[in-house]
Amino acid sequence: MQYDSNVQNRLRRAQGQLAGVLRMMDDGKECKEVISQLSAIRKAVDRTMALLVASNLQQCLTEERTKKPEGGNPEKVMEEAVRLLVNSR
Structure with a gap:
């Protein structure tokens, strides 16, 4: 999977915030x-995770549809995405 530079930038920003907390x-x-x-760091990471799952879901659904002639199983992909979000807390 390719990761969007926006996701990586969000994580770098959170990394900087965490370094700031250690200095504090x-x-x-x-x-x-x-x-x-x-708390701000946690919120930023949570939002990044949601963004990552959303883009992963979109990519997985597209792959699922194109790799199988009958359209694959998008419900399975969506269930997995929801499980990832729920288990992240």
């Missing part, structure tokens, strides 16, 4: 501030 902890910042930043 080293600097002895208040717990409330650290938790707030961690």
Whole structure:
């Protein structure tokens, strides 16, 4: 699977935020501030996962339709995508 540069950029941004949280902890910042930043990181990663599953679903559905003459089994692909999202929490 090819990954969109948008997805990779989102993860790099989250990586930078996480490095910032580690600096905050080293600097002895208040717990409330650290938790707030961690919450923002979690939200960013959750959104990235949803974007990744959505684009993966689209790609898988397209592949499923083209590789099988009868159109494949798009329901199976969608069930797997939903399972991925549900299990991610």
